[in-house]
Amino acid sequence: MQKKISSIPFQGTPEQEAQLKEVIARHKDDPGAVMPVLQEAQDIYGYLPIEVQTMIAEGLSVPVDEVYGVSTFYSQFALSPKGKYNVSVCLGTACYVKGSGDVLNKLSEELGIEAEECTNDGQFSLTACRCIGACGLAPVITINDDVYGRLTTDQIPAIIAKYKEA
């Protein structure tokens, strides 16, 4: 999958760096540590800018290209920051046949961004995800931890408005 790489300057804090160092130290001797460390690093920073990947490579004593190879391979690793509210549209088959493609288009229109992008004010990002497994609620979107199921496109503006006000 083509990854969008962010041009937003890296703004890591010393606290985050300390957390990352702790994670690296904990996994340093495990075989196959790159993936678990990347996963925890993404929890800390929200995404994986090249600066973070370089720190991981140095900390684990592996070439940075190996870390970059892994981070670009798996769809879960984000190289761009997510918005304050990450809107994720399920494009699993069950959702798709029930119209999640239209839901994605409507959200894209409503937010003014394409899938895998973030609004300029950093409020919303839009992602298309694979099955989240809530097929009984198809079509489904999630906004951070909130789940909205059995959606129709005309419900979208009201849902987004709720977060804009918040």
Place this chain on the structure above:
Amino acid sequence: MYRSNVLVCGGTGCTSSNSLQIAQTLKDELKKQGLDKEVNVITTGCFGLCALGPIMVVYPEGSFYSMVKVEDIPEIVEEHLLKGRIVTRLLYQETVEEDTVKSLNKTAFYAKQKRVALRNCGVIDPEKIDDYIAQDGYAALGKVLTEMTREEVIQTMLDSGLRGRGGAGFPTGLKWKFAAANDADQKYVCCNADEGDPGAFMDRSVLEGDPHVVLEAMAIAGYAIGASKGYIYVRAEYPIAVKRLQIAIDQAHEYGLLGDDIFGTGFNFDIQLRLGAGAFVCGEETALMTSIEGKRGEPRPRPPFPAVKGLYQKPTTLNNVETYANIPQIILKGAEWFASMGTEKSKGTKVFALGGKIEHTGLVEVPMGTTLREIVEEIGGGIPNGKKFKAAQTGGPSGGCIPAEHLDVPIDYDNLIAIGSMMGSGGLIVMDETTCMVDIAKFFLEFTVDESCGKCTPCRIGTKRLLEMLEKITKGQGTLEMIDEMEQLCYYIKANSLCGLGQTAPNPVLSTLRYFRDEYVAHVVDKKCPAGVCKDLLEYTIVKDNCMGCSLCSRKCPVGAITVTDYIPAGKKRPAFEIDHSKCIKCGACMDSCKFNAIIKG
């Protein structure tokens, strides 16, 4: 002892519609009524009837409350749990027969099911090992370690006829036999819980509803092949499953059912979790093991097979979650019991995740050999809104579409291959007449193009070319020659790709071409999409004689393509509107807004 037990579904489907809040409110209400010492609230795994979630069942009566809302809880507590009067209004209406309430097992959804792999889902609290043990949990591991030799275990698996539930259907016993035959200082047992097939959630439900069964079966596999270490590779997108697996592993350690010297027999076995990061190709065994090693999850050529050189170059056996979920019962009840279910070459049961255009979306487990018609029409309750069945898709991006003419074929591994699809992991998506088969083929190809790891050329470039042709066809730019060319390319990709992903990627195209070629032809020759899905081939028109002249559509139109005419239909007061097709962007807003069904597409 409690006089009543209330089971609240804590699977992903029901959790997404707030079931955890329901469980909490229930506890609060019970406390308020002073019933918290008499009524027990248990959060279980998936009941299977996800379409009706959130689900709550009250025992001993077995009252099945569906689509429960938080606001309903005080009434259920007060009426049912305090006063003993079942709130029939809130029950799953199929269980209500005039004045009486019938057992859940007699409803259409459950009557034809046979729960083996799912037997504990929706029954026990998955976060309590004692619940699992009370259901004969870990008895199979005890039996294996104390009464059976390694060879006997493998022979039992061979005799049972169990085949891998992950897709390809390789005999599990044979897999174990190969791994057992290779000597090494370290061997591994892996569990494939990277359920990447979009629209399938069988494995997730087992992991969420009965995590210990996987641990127990992996330990049995470890004993059989001589491994002391296991890895479960589970999708990070399944947070509940990950959490419950970790709890289960910790509890099993605490009880001495994992770790060193299990049952005092000197057998050591330990299990670690590894989180997948969203790569479909990691469902392929060699790719999965490369990913556990922390690398890019690319497959590698076989041989050497994992039984010879697998994880960290050591002999490894890898099985799917649902396969494992069958194993403890095969050990306890015997190979003959298992082999008595199913068809000649496919034994036991299969779990399907039923979704798409179907009344009862959910999880069903049926004996192999059940027909698609029984699953769709009886268990699934048919197609909603009076629409007509068009096809059922099995096997996800590797499978194919089964048309109505094959609804009566008994489902097993071999029959599905024969009709151009495959078992796959068990996703079963139902499609009705409003689904365009060319669009569905395109949908799956978009998926495989995204997920192709890029290592081998036939898959990386071939699927991309296939997708481009499909895009042209859905835009009305296709030709009949293109369809033939596409078909040839499909066979080329199948024959030359390195791993299962590429070898099966053309299946959605081939099977739709086989059964729905006329739809492709309609796109190419008539430039029409019969199902009305492909936007570029649609035209919206106002039927002037039905138009009330309310102007709503013209106000909704984002591009100002709808204008008033001077034609006043007979019996109407205002002039009708019309759509300028040169401006129309086919967004459908007009049709959605029209209250008089005066706008048609086609």
